[in-house]
Amino acid sequence: MTATEDLIAAADAHSAHTYHPLPVVIATADGAWMTDVAGRRYLDLLAGYSALNFGHRNRRLIEAARAQMERVTLTSRAFHHDRFGAFCEQLAALCGMETVLPMNTGAEAVETAVKTARKWGYTVKGVPAEMAKVVVAGNNFHGRTTTIISFSTDPETRADFGPYTPGFEIVPYGDLTAMRSAMTENTVAVLLEPIQGEAGVLVPPAGYLPAVRELTRERNVLFVADEVQSGLGRTGRTFACEHEGVVPDMYVLGKALGGGLLPVSAVVSSREVLGVFRPGEHGSTFGGNPLACAVALEVIAMLRTGEYQARAAELGEHLHRELGQLAGAGRVRAVRGRGLWAGVDVNPAFGTGREVSKKLMDRGVLVKDTHGSTIRLSPPLVIGEEDLDWGLDRLRAVLGG
Structure with missing residues (x-):
């Protein structure tokens, strides 16, 4: 051999x-x-x-990681560290938003977005307990955790892993009529990939994302954009949503945020939305660690130039x-x-x-x-x-x- x-x-x-x-x-x-x-x-x-x-x-990212590794790599969120505030501030600014909740993998960030939307639905929108619904699109790929595969339409990803997490409505991607019909007074969020990557790089019909954005505003529903694959320069804009002039209520980011060096992910939104959390309700030992923040800060600086x-x-x-x-x-x-x-x-x-x-x-x-x-x-x-x-x-x- x-x-x-x-x-x-x-x-x-x-x-x-x-x-x-x-x-x-x-x-x-x-x-x-x-x-x-x-x-x-x-x-x-x-x-x-x-x-x-x-x-x-990438040499710039390698040097940022090396410099941070000589100082401190992990504190856990039990303590503050000197890169965390800058990371949150600069990522929020890149997204045109206010608040950041850092995690590690894209799937963790999607799980965080779902938890955020449900908590917001109960404490801000006033949805009755245990009744929150999230509308998603068919052929989606948001990860492979138990909750996420519960709203997958891919048999390979979903089969033999039940029972499945309730609270999701699946509609065809790009079908605004189906989206409108699926929404009820208990809908707290619409979770979409602006371009469906795993499904084969599917671009939605022109005008679909703006129409979803308008519909979510009318119904007091959060528009959550999963830009884990499509974001951070991939499509020729910082975010794929920008091609349609859309600003969601929440970005879900990952993959390129870690510069190919380590897993870094984040949910980015407003103070009102992410402000629903209280200490102890959500977190991660490694989320927002010093090494991750140092690398992600360099990624953000590179993206701010517009070069990529x-x-x-x-x-x-x-x-x-x-x-x-x-x-x-x-x-x-x-x-x-x-x-x-x-x-x-x-x-x-x-x-x-x-x-x-x-x-x-x-x-x-x-x-x-x-x-x-x-x-x-x-x-x-x-x-x-x-x-x-x-x-x-x-x-x-x-x-x-």
């Missing part, structure tokens, strides 16, 4: 099989490139599902122009997305998304499949145009025939 095969066999033998990785074993990475244990280089067009928006081992958003917009136009030439060419049924984010629907007659991903891997390009015959492209925002074109050439070689 080769070294790669040995390492894959060891992983398969001693880890729970909750993922089905491509047969590549990464040893080092830098920028938009990764190198496996055999020394072969690969162009990373997945970027950790947007966790690596700023590339692998502009780069995603410019390269995104190039990406979608090139991908558009493949659409309808026989092997590609459809292409969609925004900024440096695209979903490519492969004709099932040609192969599954995983089969296409393996063919691209053999040519030195790493992507990941979803929902059978779709592959997702989400390059690091620091990718060079020449490297992007190199990857697109290989994509054309596989799918352009």
